[in-house]
Amino acid sequence: MAENFLASLRVMGLGMLGIFSVAVALMLIMMLLTKLFPAKKEDDKNRDGE
Amino acid sequence: MQEILSLYGNIAGLTPQMVIMWVIGGVLIYLGIVKKMEPSLLVPMGFGAILVNLPNSGAVTQTLNGVLTEGPLDVLFNAGIANEIFLLLLFIGIGAMIDFTPLLANPQMMLFGAAAQFGIFFTISLAILFGFSLQDAASVGIIGAADGPTSIFVANYYHSSYLGAIIVAAYSYMALVPIIQPPVIRLVTTKKERKIHMDYNPRSVSKTAKILFPICITVVAGLIAPSSVALVGFLMFGNLIRECGVLNSLSETAQGTLANLITLMLGLTVASQMRAEDFLNIRTIFILLLGLVAFIFDTIGGVLFAKFLNLFLKKKINPMIGACGISAFPMSARVITQMALKEDPTNVLIMQATGVNVSGQVASVIAGGIILSLVPLI
Numbered sequence: 001m002a003e004n005f006l007a008s009l010r011v012m013g014l015g016m017l018g019i020f021s022v023a024v025a026l027m028l029i030m031m032l033l034t035k036l037f038p039a040k041k042e043d044d045k046n047r048d049g050e
Numbered sequence: 051m052q053e054i055l056s057l058y059g060n061i062a063g064l065t066p067q068m069v070i071m072w073v074i075g076g077v078l079i080y081l082g083i084v085k086k087m088e089p090s091l092l093v094p095m096g097f098g099a100i101l102v103n104l105p106n107s108g109a110v111t112q113t114l115n116g117v118l119t120e121g122p123l124d125v126l127f128n129a130g131i132a133n134e135i136f137l138l139l140l141f142i143g144i145g146a147m148i149d150f151t152p153l154l155a156n157p158q159m160m161l162f163g164a165a166a167q168f169g170i171f172f173t174i175s176l177a178i179l180f181g182f183s184l185q186d187a188a189s190v191g192i193i194g195a196a197d198g199p200t201s202i203f204v205a206n207y208y209h210s211s212y213l214g215a216i217i218v219a220a221y222s223y224m225a226l227v228p229i230i231q232p233p234v235i236r237l238v239t240t241k242k243e244r245k246i247h248m249d250y251n252p253r254s255v256s257k258t259a260k261i262l263f264p265i266c267i268t269v270v271a272g273l274i275a276p277s278s279v280a281l282v283g284f285l286m287f288g289n290l291i292r293e294c295g296v297l298n299s300l301s302e303t304a305q306g307t308l309a310n311l312i313t314l315m316l317g318l319t320v321a322s323q324m325r326a327e328d329f330l331n332i333r334t335i336f337i338l339l340l341g342l343v344a345f346i347f348d349t350i351g352g353v354l355f356a357k358f359l360n361l362f363l364k365k366k367i368n369p370m371i372g373a374c375g376i377s378a379f380p381m382s383a384r385v386i387t388q389m390a391l392k393e394d395p396t397n398v399l400i401m402q403a404t405g406v407n408v409s410g411q412v413a414s415v416i417a418g419g420i421i422l423s424l425v426p427l428i
Contacts, residue, residue, distance in 0.1 A: 008175030011184075011428060015171035016164075018420040022274055023164035023413060029266050030157035037262070039254030 063105030067326035074324075075099030078218070087225030090310075091198065091317045095218065098123065098321020110322055123322040131319055134206060136312050137199040138284040143309030144199070144411075145288020146301045148379070150263055152405035153412075155253040159402070161355070163409030166375025167417040168351025169194035173344035174421075180336070184428060186210055188421045190337050193220045194344025195414035196227070197377040202320065203281060204418050208425075214323035215334040219341030227378045228385050230342070234349045235373050235389065243357070244393045246368040250401045257295065264289040271416055278419015285415055349373045352406075371399060374406040377414035383407040 078096030082089035101109040102123060110121035130136035153159055174191035182190060189210035192201050201220040205213050223230065235244075264286035272279040288304055291297040323329075352372030360366045370389055374382045383403035390399040 004179055007184075007428065008178040011178065011187075011424070012171045012175045014424055014428075015174070015417075015420060016168060018275075018424065019164045019167050019171075019413060019417050020161070022271065022416050022420070023160045023409075025270055025274070026267060026412065026416075027157045027160040029270060030154055030160070030263065033259040033262055033266065034154060034157070034253070034255060037256045037258040039256040039259075 060105050065105075065326065067330050068103040068105070070330060071103035071324065071326045072100050074329075075103070075321075078222075081222070081225070088221050090313050091221045092225065094314065094317025095221070095321050095324070098318045099324040101318075102322055102324060103326050110325070121322075123319055126315060126319040127322045130315060131202065131206060134203055134280070136316050136319070137203050137206075138280055140199050140309060140312040140316065141281065141284040141415075142288035142291075143304045143312065145264070145285040145290075146292045146304040147309070148285075148289055148292075148408060148411060150260065150289065150408055151255050152401055153408045154255040154259055154263060156402070156405045159405040160409045160413070162352055162372050162375040162406045163411075163413030164375070165355030165372060166348045166352030166406075166410055167194070167413050169344040169346065169348030170417050170421070172347045172351075173340050176343060177340055184425055186212060188425050189213075189216055190340050191344060192216075192418060192421060193223065193337075193341035194348050195377055195417055196220075196224050196345065196348065196382075197411070197414040197418075198224065200281060200377075200414055200418040202316075204421055207422060211328065212333065212337050214320070214325075214329050215337040216341070217320045217323065219338050223341055223345045224378050224381075227345075227376070227381045230345050231349050231373055231382065231385055232389060234346050235353055235370055235386075238350055238353050239357070239369050241393070243360075243369050244389065245397070246366050247394065247397050248368050248371075248399055248402055250398075252401070257293070260293040261290065264293070267412065271419060275416065275419035275423045277422035278416060281415045281418055282412075285411075345376070348376045352376070368397070368399060368402075371402050371406050374403045375410040375413065376407075377410045379407045379411055380404065382410070 075096040078092045081087045082092035101107060106112055106114060108121060109123045111124040112119050170191045173194055174187045177187035177190050178184060185208035189205035189208050189212060192204040193216060195201055198220050201216055205216045268283045268286045271282040291304060292301045352375040353369045356367050356369035356372035368390060370386045374386050376382050386403045387400045390397045
């Protein structure tokens with residue numbers, strides 16, 4: 001019973017750590033994308049091109 | 051006279067369990083048609099449950115007079131669900147339907163999507179404690195992803211014998227989000243917290259960012275959890291054909307015809323797993339209860355995470371938006387928006403809620419991939 005309990009805690013801990021680490025990585029990527037390719041500059045380019 | 055009697059001989063094969071399954075099928079059909087709860091899935095599933103629970107049903111594989119006769123539902127199951135093709139094709143359609151702009155405009159919402167997957171892992175742990183094998187526990191816990199295709203994908207991957215119950219639980223609870231979430235949210239928040247006003251300062255997102263987003267997500271998720279490449283990749287491919295702007299006809303086909311076609315076959319085919327002898331047992335009831343636990347703790351996880359962040363933030367977050375981190379899109383966002391308006395008619399949270407809800411869609415698929423990678427390691 002104790003072994004099962006510890007195994008279950010391990011699953012929960014590793015799982016949440018995993019999902020949060022991926023979420024942080026994705027969040028940083030999104031921030032980088034919006035910083036490298038901001039909307040305002042593209043809108044200005046399109047306006048100048050018209 | 052003998053011939054006439056033998057014509058009706060099949061009725062003798064009817065069992066009480068089959069009749070119970072007819073009732074369950076009827077309930078699913080009723081929920082779909084009358085209550086309009088996920089009708090595109092509950093109606094075919096309900097009808098399929100009746101089809102497979104007729105004595106010597108020709109819809110499923112049977113041995114009749116010593117001859118093995120393949121049933122079309124089993125053929126479809128092997129052709130599209132056992133190899134996960136139907137689910138992955140459906141994901142293209144789902145990806146084409148999703149607009150990630152609210153998430154890209156507020157990337158920090160991704161954290162709420164992660165927090166709201168807590169119910170999955172909590173339920174896996176609980177299932178292990180109750181004696182389920184790790185694979186079956188993972189198959190049951192993934193109900194908390196609130197994402198039917200991901201639930202089927204993981205359960206099928208582990209050849210779970212509870213696939214029928216898992217699918218019924220996943221889709222039924224997704225449809226019950228407006229009933230499940232509000233009381234849970236009220237339980238873990240105060241009235242003052244539910245009234246927290248959030249301003250929305252929209253940030254534009256460039257087309258380039260929207261095009262690169264699905265590609266980057268696929269690469270990152272694939273590197274970290276390679277088992278998730280199929281799930282994440284097909285979802286993001288659908289999103290790419292939506293955002294690139296040059297594949298509008300493909301995007302429309304994916305969102306419409308493809309998604310509808312697959313949904314049609316999916317609902318009917320998964321019912322092949324709802325045979326009375328497999329479905330009607332104590333374990334099924336247990337799985338339905340564990341699925342509910344997964345949903346409840348998803349909601350609690352998202353809300354409590356928001357409350358935790360509020361300990362450090364000057365500009366407070368309305369903790370209710372944490373509950374939108376489940377994948378039930380857009381239902382969860384609408385539910386929370388309505389709850390916020392009820393508390394304060396000036397507090398319009400739809401954009402924040404949608405951003406979190408969209409992050410939940412990504413997070414649930416990632417969670418599925420993490421489970422597939424994690425289970426062999428434990």
